[in-house]
Amino acid sequence: MQEWCYEYLVTGNIKRDGVHDTEISPLIKMIEDSSDLSNFTKEILDCGYTGPINTDHKESILRALALHITTKCIPMLQQLRVGLEIYDLIKVMQKKPQECHDLFVIGYDEKVDSHYILSHLAPEMSPIGSIKQVKESKIMEFFQDFLLELEDTQPEDAAAGENLSVPKIMQWMTGQAHRHLLVSEREKFNIVFKFDHCCLQHMPNHTVCYPIVSACTNTITFPVVHMVDYESFKTLMQTAVTYGASFDRV
Numbered sequence: 001m002q003e004w005c006y007e008y009l010v011t012g013n014i015k016r017d018g019v020h021d022t023e024i025s026p027l028i029k030m031i032e033d034s035s036d037l038s039n040f041t042k043e044i045l046d047c048g049y050t051g052p053i054n055t056d057h058k059e060s061i062l063r064a065l066a067l068h069i070t071t072k073c074i075p076m077l078q079q080l081r082v083g084l085e086i087y088d089l090i091k092v093m094q095k096k097p098q099e100c101h102d103l104f105v106i107g108y109d110e111k112v113d114s115h116y117i118l119s120h121l122a123p124e125m126s127p128i129g130s131i132k133q134v135k136e137s138k139i140m141e142f143f144q145d146f147l148l149e150l151e152d153t154q155p156e157d158a159a160a161g162e163n164l165s166v167p168k169i170m171q172w173m174t175g176q177a178h179r180h181l182l183v184s185e186r187e188k189f190n191i192v193f194k195f196d197h198c199c200l201q202h203m204p205n206h207t208v209c210y211p212i213v214s215a216c217t218n219t220i221t222f223p224v225v226h227m228v229d230y231e232s233f234k235t236l237m238q239t240a241v242t243y244g245a246s247f248d249r250v
């Protein structure tokens with residue numbers, strides 16, 4: 001759905017710009033560029049314009065064409081609106097226009113958000129009820145809090161800056177910062193969480209470990225013993241993401 005259609009659904013107002021139609025938009029473009037409109041007489045009349053057709057009236061012709069596009073769609077949109085009203089969804093859209101926007105308007109949903117990451121996690125947890133599993137669940141919670149915190153403290157367009165962001169975490173874990181475009185890819189996409197409880201046994205006397213990421217297999221291994229609280233989790237994550245995936249035991 002186009003932006004203006006969504007706006008119409010939510011507000012009932014018709015916006016004249018950003019209106020697109022597969023037949024009429026190319027015609028509009030040609031008329032804009034043309035100095036002789038007589039070639040387009042038939043098409044212009046078909047769109048319901050009744051005034052004189054010459055370059056002096058270009059503006060009003062173009063307006064009539066844009067109006068024609070919207071008039072074609074509006075009965076459909078009105079029906080859709082009635083349907084959405086049955087379920088009170090229009091009210092939801094009016095309360096949260098931004099949140100609902102991506103459900104209707106395509107092309108704006110490539111940005112990775114915390115929900116996208118969290119809904120594709122595949123943690124390899126220990127048996128339910130075990131002490132290990134309790135610690136692992138804590139880390140899952142830390143991870144979720146970490147993403148939400150990043151999202152909340154993030155200005156809208158900060159993805160390109162130095163600061164950590166949710167897309168950067170995605171990039172770090174999987175090698176790509178955007179969503180998967182194909183539904184089939186989305187369905188296959190998983191981020192595997194593994195939990196290392198034994199790093200101290202393998203190498204006694206070390207004080208810090210970083211999460212290890214293998215971007216080709218979308219796998220992250222968390223050093224559980226070093227992540228006992230949210231603060232230590234956060235610090236280790238920040239360091240690991242900022243300074244790359246080459247960290248191992250220090």
Ligand SMILES: [Zn+2]
Binds near residue numbers: 199200223226
């Ligand atoms: Zn360790």
